[in-house]
Amino acid sequence: MSKDYSLYPGRFFKKSERLRSHHQALSPLFAFYSEEPDFAGHLRHLSLDTSRRRTIYIHIPFCTRNCTFCNLNRIKKLPPEDYYKLIIREIKTYASYQYVSEGVYNAIYFGGGTPTTLSTLGLKKILRTLRSSLTLAPDAEITVETTVFDLTKEKISMFKEEGVNRLSIGVQTFSDKGRRLLGRKGTAQEVIDKITFIRESGFQNVGIDLIYNYPGQSEDELNKDLSNIESLDLAGLSFYSLILHPKSALYRMVNTGKCAPLGDLKQEWNYFNLILDRLLKRGFSFLELTKLVQPNRDSYNYIRIRYENGDTLALGAGGGGRLGDVIYFNSPNLNIYRQQVKSSVGLPKRGFSIDYRYDIAHRLIGKLQFGQLKQVDLDFFKEDSKYLQRLTKDLVIDGLLQTHSAHFSLTRKGIFWGNNIGQEFARVLVRLLAHKTKNKNK
Ligand code: SF4
Structure with missing residues (x-):
């Protein structure tokens, strides 16, 4: 049976399925781990x-x-x-x-x-x-x-x-x-x-x-x-x-x-x-x-x-959290978790450093998750903001975003396709931020 494309918004998602999990929206940010x-x-x-x-x-x-x-x-x-x-x-x-x-x-x-x-x-x-x-x-x-x-x-x-x-x-x-x-x-x-x-x-x-x-x-x-x-x-x-x-x-x-x-x-x-x-x-x-x-x-x-980039002290087998600029995961294997907790260090083994680039992208995706994006969030990227402006303009044309005086908000259709939109922003943000140095003060 052929797919009914009338429900698929314009240029971005025609070939993709609806994403139903925020983990999928955030997945491009692994590039910063x-x-x-x-x-x-x-x-x-x-x-x-x-x-x-x-x-x-x-x-x-x-x-x-x-x-x-x-x-x-x-x-x-x-x-x-x-x-x-x-x-x-x-x-x-x-x-x-x-x-x-x-x-x-x-x-x-x-x-x-x-x-x-x-x-x-x-x-x-x-x-x-x-x-x-x-x-x-x-x-x-x-x-x-x-x-x-x-x-x-x-x-x-x-x-x-x-x-x-x-x-x-x-x-x-x-x-x-x-x-x-x-x-x-x-x-x-x-x-x-x-x-x-x-x-x-x-x-x-x-x-x-x-x-x-x-x-x-x-x-x-x-x-x-x-x-x-x-x-x-x-x-x-x-x-x-x-x-x-x-x-x-x-x-x-x-x-x-x-x-x-x-x-x-x-x-x-x-x-x-x-x-x-x-x-x-x-x-x-x-x-x-x-x-x-x-x-x-x-x-x-x-x-x-969590979306504001606050800390999360994660406990228990399979828990995942963040302390400072390290994201970490406890082993989901109960025996390994038990051994690690009882070891002399007593802490999980898998941690990943992130830097300010992850924080910028993660916070922005979080704002979309809550349905709103401010113009200043885009202006922050200075000359690169044109890529985000182009994306938001296309989303407005597709009826997924609506403009207000100083912010954008997701339409009903935008909420339905929200994780796809989040993932699209994440991809663009990773491209824009990847060439920046890890040290924001340099
Ligand atoms: S976590 Fe347990 S209770 Fe919850 S949906 Fe899965 S199997 Fe069911």
Whole structure:
């Protein structure tokens, strides 16, 4: 069947697929990575910068089940008994570096996998160690990702006591049929009852993940999902069209005809519009490419700080972060991670130096992620800004960007194609910045 090109905007994307992940948008920036062999030495020599905003990311790569669509780094089992102790040990090792212990952290994010597969005691001890070993801002945003069924009443009450103030629940859909297809546990009614209980327990900032355009999803099912979102009075939602990862169980099911095929791009666009039409009318506003929030209920500081080139202290197997001008990754292999944490240095092995060129490009892509670009962001490039001006002009002609007096904003179509636009900017920025010297003072 030939492709319907009417949905593909003009000159840039005609031959490419819609990118659905911000990692793809950022991928050209790998050009600015260079291996950093001495991560501990780097930390010792960093001087404290109190103006720098910081986050902490804690990766818990365990899940009690394998969702059929998922390709994330996760292990299908409960965390081993020592996992929370390894994280505590990691926190204490990092805290021995003045740069880490004295900087102020504005946001903490427990991600996975499913962080709530850890025991209540383990999670509580991690939260307490973070407070006793590091410096948290009094109003720090503390997020825990969870599934409805791993978030027990005991954990809800412990989170309340320990200052967790943002819950991100992987619901994906309220349709019982859809939930079975995606490998999610429990019925829609059980999900609704649990979220109602969480809200009644006093959590204001509760959001969910929603997947749309999964195989066989009808418009009626999507409308019911949106009705549930409206009636549960959620602070926000992240909405993703289903990505059919070649290694996922769902991919095999689609390819062997065990379930319906994935809806085409036209259906994806129609469903995307349905979500925005209904929820914007309902008072939600656009925060970033895949995020809608209720005004003054959720500002998602964690992701803002990362795009502003703030620090992220990453902990746990498979976690990735940044301290100063080094980006680093913990091994996703549990045994290697355990050995590294227990070694005399106690720090991960893979670090990559970046420089101001990465920061310039990353910040600009971040602004696009949040839907807006200022004219001064382009003027910064002086004589080279003509290349970016040309790109923005073409995007305006294609109906992806609109101009205002001193800034550009993504149109609805621009939001839909936002990661492609981000990647296009990243490519141009890498070309413009590559010939600049690494030392910005030269
Ligand atoms: S979608 Fe979430 S809960 Fe499901 S397997 Fe992936 S990480 Fe685990």
